[in-house]
Amino acid sequence: MAQQQLDHLIKSEYAAGFTTDIESDTLPPGLDEEVVAFISAKKNEPDWLRDWRLKAYRGWRKMAEPAWAHVRYPKIDFDAVSYYSSPKAMADRPKSLDEVDPELLATYEKLGIPLHEQEALAGVAVDAVFDSVSVATTFRHKLAEAGVIFCPISEAVQEYPELVQKYLGSVVPQHDNFYAALNSAVFSDGSFVYIPKGVRCPMELSTYFRINEAKTGQFERTLIIADEGSHVSYLEGCTAPMRDENQLHAAVVELVALDNAEIKYSTVQNWYPGDAEGKGGIYNFVTKRGVAHHNAHISWTQVETGSAVTWKYPSVILRGDNSIGEFYSVALTNNYQQADTGTKMIHIGKNTRSTIISKGISAGRSSNAYRGLVRMSPRSTGSRNYTQCDSLLIGDRCGAHTYPYIESRNPSAVVEHEATTSKVSDDQLYLCQQRGIDTEKAVSMIVNGFCKEVFKELPMEFAVEAGKLLEVSLEGSVG
Amino acid sequence: MADYIEQALQRPPANAPRWLDLFHQQGRRSCREKALPTGKTEDWKYTSLRALGQRDYAGQPAPVAASGDLQRHYRIADFSSHTLVFVNGHFSPALSAGSLPAGVELVRFGEADAGQAERIQNWLGKVASREQSVFTALNESGLADGIYLRVTKNTRLETPIQVIWLTTPQSEAFTVSQRLLLVMEPGSDATVMEYFTSDAAEQNSFTNGITELVLEQNARLRHYRLHAEQEQALHIGGVHASLERDANLDSFHLAVGGTLKRIDITVNHNGPGAHCNLQGVYLLRNRQHVDYHTCIEHRVPRCTSDEVFRGIIGDAARAVFNGRIHIHPDAQKTLAQLSNKNLLTSDAAEVDTKPELEIYADDVQCAHGATVAQLDETSLHYLRTRGIAADEAKVMLSFGFINELLNRIPDAAVAAHLRPMLSQFFSGEQHFVR
Numbered sequence: 084m085a086q087q088q089l090d091h092l093i094k095s096e097y098a099a100g101f102t103t104d105i106e107s108d109t110l111p112p113g114l115d116e117e118v119v120a121f122i123s124a125k126k127n128e129p130d131w132l133r134d135w136r137l138k139a140y141r142g143w144r145k146m147a148e149p150a151w152a153h154v155r156y157p158k159i160d161f162d163a164v165s166y167y168s169s170p171k172a173m174a175d176r177p178k179s180l181d182e183v184d185p186e187l188l189a190t191y192e193k194l195g196i197p198l199h200e201q202e203a204l205a206g207v208a209v210d211a212v213f214d215s216v217s218v219a220t221t222f223r224h225k226l227a228e229a230g231v232i233f234c235p236i237s238e239a240v241q242e243y244p245e246l247v248q249k250y251l252g253s254v255v256p257q258h259d260n261f262y263a264a265l266n267s268a269v270f271s272d273g274s275f276v277y278i279p280k281g282v283r284c285p286m287e288l289s290t291y292f293r294i295n296e297a298k299t300g301q302f303e304r305t306l307i308i309a310d311e312g313s314h315v316s317y318l319e320g321c322t323a324p325m326r327d328e329n330q331l332h333a334a335v336v337e338l339v340a341l342d343n344a345e346i347k348y349s350t351v352q353n354w355y356p357g358d359a360e361g362k363g364g365i366y367n368f369v370t371k372r373g374v375a376h377h378n379a380h381i382s383w384t385q386v387e388t389g390s391a392v393t394w395k396y397p398s399v400i401l402r403g404d405n406s407i408g409e410f411y412s413v414a415l416t417n418n419y420q421q422a423d424t425g426t427k428m429i430h431i432g433k434n435t436r437s438t439i440i441s442k443g444i445s446a447g448r449s450s451n452a453y454r455g456l457v458r459m460s461p462r463s464t465g466s467r468n469y470t471q472c473d474s475l476l477i478g479d480r481c482g483a484h485t486y487p488y489i490e491s492r493n494p495s496a497v498v499e500h501e502a503t504t505s506k507v508s509d510d511q512l513y514l515c516q517q518r519g520i521d522t523e524k525a526v527s528m529i530v531n532g533f534c535k536e537v538f539k540e541l542p543m544e545f546a547v548e549a550g551k552l553l554e555v556s557l558e559g560s561v562g
Numbered sequence: 563m564a565d566y567i568e569q570a571l572q573r574p575p576a577n578a579p580r581w582l583d584l585f586h587q588q589g590r591r592s593c594r595e596k597a598l599p600t601g602k603t604e605d606w607k608y609t610s611l612r613a614l615g616q617r618d619y620a621g622q623p624a625p626v627a628a629s630g631d632l633q634r635h636y637r638i639a640d641f642s643s644h645t646l647v648f649v650n651g652h653f654s655p656a657l658s659a660g661s662l663p664a665g666v667e668l669v670r671f672g673e674a675d676a677g678q679a680e681r682i683q684n685w686l687g688k689v690a691s692r693e694q695s696v697f698t699a700l701n702e703s704g705l706a707d708g709i710y711l712r713v714t715k716n717t718r719l720e721t722p723i724q725v726i727w728l729t730t731p732q733s734e735a736f737t738v739s740q741r742l743l744l745v746m747e748p749g750s751d752a753t754v755m756e757y758f759t760s761d762a763a764e765q766n767s768f769t770n771g772i773t774e775l776v777l778e779q780n781a782r783l784r785h786y787r788l789h790a791e792q793e794q795a796l797h798i799g800g801v802h803a804s805l806e807r808d809a810n811l812d813s814f815h816l817a818v819g820g821t822l823k824r825i826d827i828t829v830n831h832n833g834p835g836a837h838c839n840l841q842g843v844y845l846l847r848n849r850q851h852v853d854y855h856t857c858i859e860h861r862v863p864r865c866t867s868d869e870v871f872r873g874i875i876g877d878a879a880r881a882v883f884n885g886r887i888h889i890h891p892d893a894q895k896t897l898a899q900l901s902n903k904n905l906l907t908s909d910a911a912e913v914d915t916k917p918e919l920e921i922y923a924d925d926v927q928c929a930h931g932a933t934v935a936q937l938d939e940t941s942l943h944y945l946r947t948r949g950i951a952a953d954e955a956k957v958m959l960s961f962g963f964i965n966e967l968l969n970r971i972p973d974a975a976v977a978a979h980l981r982p983m984l985s986q987f988f989s990g991e992q993h994f995v996r
Contacts, residue, residue, distance in 0.1 A: 151604065459934070461909065476924035479891065485919040491934040494906035500917070501931040506924040 098555070100325030100355055103190040103295050107214065109168040112298060114161055116140060119268050122167050126237045126271075129244060132251075139257035139267030146261045152423035153452040153484055154392050156329070156366065164331055166269045168214040168296040183219055190293065208233055210274045210290045212303055217272045222286060229285050231315075232277040236304055239275035246277055250308055254337035254372050254400075262333040262394075263370040266302045270335065273303035278313035278344070287316050287542055292334075294323035294354070294365065300331035307337070309344035309379075316347040318545060321389070323355040327363045329391055330355075338373030338381055342403065345380040346373065349541050350397075351549055354389035356556075361419025361448075364391025371395065377403030377432070384540040386549040387414040387424060388556040396454065398427035401435035401466075408437040411537040413549070415556050416449030416481070425455035425486075430463035430496065439470040442534050445481035446557060452484035459496035466493065472502040475533055477526075477557070527554050563611040564598055567700060569620035570737060575706035576622060579672055581679045582705055589692055589702030596696040605695075608882040608914040609853040613796055613822040619768040621736040623650035628657050635759045636726045641975035643724040643755070644668075646709065650729055650767065651738035653707065657726075665717030665750075671708040671741075682710045685743055689774040690802035695826065697798045701739045701770045708741035713750040713781075722753035722784075722973070727771065728760060729795055735766040740799075742773040746781035746809075753973065755786040758797065765792045771799035777809035779833065784972050789817040789825070790983070793850055800826035805865075807833030814971055815842035815871075816980065818987065819850025819879055827856040831865035831893075842871040843964050845987050846879035846911075853882035858900075860893040860926075869900040872964055874988075878910040886918040887930065893923050900930040905937060905963055907956075957988040 110118060119140045123133040148159070170187060191211055208222035210233065217235030226233050232243060240247050257267040274290045294301045309315050323330065332354060340346045348371075357364025367390035373381040383397040399408030410426040428437035437457065445451040457468045474483035485502045507529050515525035531538070531550055538546045571590050578586070599606035626649045636647075644660035646653070646668075653670055662668055669678045692699040713719060727740055744754060756773060777783055787801055797820065803811055817823055829838045844852045858867045867887070875881045887898045904913045917930035937959050945955035964984065971977040 474919075474921070476921065476926075479894070479924045480922075481924070482920070482922045484921065485917075485930070487916060487918075487932070489915045489932055489934060490912070491904075491906060491914075492910075492912045494909060494911065494936040496934070497936075498932075498934040500933070502917070502919060502929065504919060504921050504926065504928040506926075 097325055097355055099322035099353060101193065102324040103186060105170050105184065105186050105295070107168050107170050107296055109296055109299060110165050112163050112165045114164070114166055114269065118166055122269055122271065125167065126240070128240055131248060132240060135252070135257065136268050139264050142258040143261065143264035143268055146258070146264055148261050152394050152454070153450060154394065154421040154423050156392050159331060159366065163298070165296070165299040166302070167271060168299040169216045170213055187213060191291065208286050208288050210235060212272050212290060212292045214294060214296050214299055214301065226285070230279040230282055231284050232275065233288050234275055236273045236275040236306060243277070246308065247275070247306070250306055250337065250339055254339060254374050255335050255370050260370060262368040263335050266304060266333050266335045266370070270302045270304035273305040273334070276307040276315060276317065278309045278315045280310045281312040283313065284315040287318060289318035289320065292319065292321040294330055294332065297326060298328070300333065303334045305334070305336040307346060307348070308339045309341060309346050311341045312343040314345045316542060317349070318542065319350045320353070322353050323365050325355050325358070325363065329364055329366055331366045332368070334369045336369070336371040340373060340375045340379035340381050342377040342379060347382045348384070349545060350385040351545055351552065352385065352387045352389050353552060356389045356420050357391040357418065359418050361391070364420070365389065366391060367393045367395060369395040371397035372400065373398070374400045374402055375406035375408060378405045379403055380407040382409040382540070383426065384411040384537065385413070386537070386541070386552065387412065387422060388552050390422070391420060393422040393424050395424045396426055398429070399437065400429045400431065401437065402431050404432040405434045406432055407435070410439045410441070411540045412441045413444070413534045413537045413553070414442070414451055415444040415553060416446070416451040417556055418447040418449060420449040422450070423452045423454055425453045427456040428458070428468060430459045430466040430468070433463060434465040435463055436466065437468045439468070440536050441472040442537055443472070443474040443483055444477065444530060444533070445474065445483045446477040448480045450482040450484070452486060454486045456488040456490070457498055457500070459491040459493045459498060461492045463493050464495050466496040468498045470500040473533065474502070474504040475530065476504065476506045527557070530557060563614050566614045566619055567593065567598065567696070569618070570700060571703060573620055573622060575704050575739070577672070578706040579674065579679070581683065582671065585686065585702050585705060589699045592692040592699035593696055593703055596699065598696060605855065608880070609824055609851065611822070614768065617735040617766060619735045619737050619796070621734040623652065623736040623738055623767070624732060625652045626650050626730060628654045630657070632657065632728060632761065635728060635761055636757050638975055638979040641722070641973065641979065643722040645724045645726060647726040647728065648740070650732065650736065651707065651740060660721065663719060663721065665714045666719060667712040667714070669710045671705070671710065674710065678710065681712070682743060685745055685774065685776060689776060689804045689830070690772045690800065697770055698772055698800070701741065701772045704737065704739035704770070705741055706739065708743065710743045711754070712745045713747060713752045715747040716749040718750070719752040722755060724755045724757060727756070727758045727769065729765055729767040729769065729791065730761045731763050731766050735768070738767060738769045740769060740771040744774065745776045746778060746783055748779040748781060751782045753784040755788070758789045758791055760791040760795050762792055765795035768796040769799065771797065773801040775801065775803035775811065777803065777805045777811055779807045780809065782810045783812070785811065785813040786976065787813070787815050789823060791820060793820045793848065795820055796822045798822070798824045800828065802828045803838070804830045804832055805836035805838060808835040809833065810837050812839045812972065813841070815854070817844045817852045817854070819844070819846035819848070819852050822851055824853040824855070827854070828859065829867065830859045830861060831867070832861055834862045834864045836865045838867045840867070840869040841967050841970060843967055844871070844873040844881055845984065846873070846881055847876040848879060849877070850879040855884045857886040857888065858898060860887070860889045860896045860898060863892065863894045863896070865893065866897040867899070870967060871902045872904070872967060873913065874905045874907060874960055874963065875911040875913055876907040878908070880912040880914070883915040884918065885930065886920065887928055889921040889923050889926055889928065891922040894925040896923065896926040896928070898926070898928045902932045904934045905960065906934060907936065907960070957985070960988050961985055
């Protein structure tokens, strides 16, 4: 009985799975130097950036796909992917929201992201990325008053080339890894954020990524620079249509927190996870990394419910003394989803601190792995790390794994790691039922309680959203 | 390293019994088929095999004239046991002592009759698969002698059995391929100690020592594997156990550092209700290296395991620990725990630890924890306020850190033997081996 209710709870539909019928310019599948040059030309990029992309591409050709993650998927044919797709209506970049194709706006409306400023969530500026291009960025003028730059990265290349050139690839070098190299060669759009010295960004910034076109990959690149003493909170959301074939998403996110700056980066990742038989879904192979300078603070919060396969390790390089790195993660896998996710905390500066809280929930026949690295370098005197990884298993056909790497080369550094695995216990369920709470609700409560430490790190609207998302993603799995 | 393996394969063991030929061949084949470990091999990420290439270790050990003087390197006071002593891989009747009680079959591979050889072949390589590691395959290809010990059904062995593997330097560097095969029949009960030691001179040996433990239903084994060789002695080896229904294994490990020491421990829970207690201590200084890789396989329901490893790492030494717990599908109601704690006592010391959980069943309780730190400042301060000198306070706290594990050793004589040895380590005496 409880089983059936649990089952029901886990089996709900992917609400963001519709497609938008819109004409688009899509490159034929395949990747060579011409494609890279085409993308660069299409975006009217300066020579240095084209050469930078080509260098990345040449390096990528020599690299091998990483095979160490605890995920299995058929080999990706990189020549079957289209590397650029843009809605036709975007060919002449619209000057304002009024000129944006209503069909596009309707898509975001449907996803719950209204782009009209008067309707938008007060205090959240949105950059909406549709396949390979950014369709709209809200509240730009209001932000400009504070001196904050928030625009598509393709625009930043034109308008702030010196900033882009200085920081692009400074955190995730072109040849950092296979997917980062691929992204460096073909990245299309993404957000660029610059917060000037001492400025506290007046509103939350957010980017909403949408894959629409079939057989395309999405390769966005986000670069956030928080200058000395500044503060910014950034959110990212993602969805894609339901399709039987797998689609590739290989993004790179670079964060630079200069002295005394603070960056809070939150992700609610809800790419299409594939159907109950494990067909379709997004391959989410993402490189996210931040560098924290003196006294800087970088915090990653992620709620990962989507994607067929996730390969993602948001990391912090604690370069400056007294810098702080945090990683809060809820990763939920159901049906045949696979996730290998975690973080790296590289302590270089003195008295650096890092906290890792990871909650993995596996249901159905899914596999969910935490993989993390905490490294204390010889210089990192007085540094501290605390890691807690908890896994919750729902069903006896899923897997939950923990692979924490701890490397310490400084005696005064303290590293603590603990991990537990458990299931939603019958006792807990019984207690709830006794108090008149039905099983479905009880499981959802227990799961929400399990994730509370992470949800409290999310901005309020998103915490509510994340809780709901979790409930929906779990539907039909409990049991 | 590749050179070493190639040379070792080209020198088949001398004086090995004919029935081992098949094992030699299979070991050789498996060895050749395997990719050699490099820094990119996950299992060898933190351990370099460079030391194996620095001397020509492929030589064969020559028999050594037994001298009673060697006893002081392994004798444990008040610990009466049946003792088998091997010097540089050769059995030494003169040093071995004690008589075996009824119900125990103890044979050296080299002396096994046809029936015994058959029983050995039934088990040899079954728990320690040559497919697991190139060094297990290499061990198999180089086996000249080994010990087969069978404790028959419902036999309770009051006197422990002690196997001493002692090395002493020879003119030419050499390899000892050693194997212990222990079969505990249903309901049997025994204590077995493996003691790897050497004399105090600078060693030039490489020991590749594999132990296979078979615990049938309800068998109980208290097992020790102690490594206290002089630091130049290289060792790569492992203990591989198979636990049937309600079997109980209590295994204690100790390693003082050496140039290269790598020990793999695998415990397979193959029958429901089996339990394993695994404890280990490693102490390193100078430029020593110790690598413990443990793997607890829970294949069936209702088993439990409890693993605790602690290490103290000083000078420019490096300790590696990898503790894996693998819960197979259907291994419901498993309770598994692992804890690894490390103390770093010097700026140049390093520890790389990775506790791993791989879980495929939901109704289980698993936890692991790992810490790396130095001695607690407040504890040190507390002791100093009581008039204890800083150095002494450090020794006390370090010793206390591992004494918790020594206190759990079931045989008081063994704990009493280890305590002064270890306190010698903390007081900074250069040579651990007397």
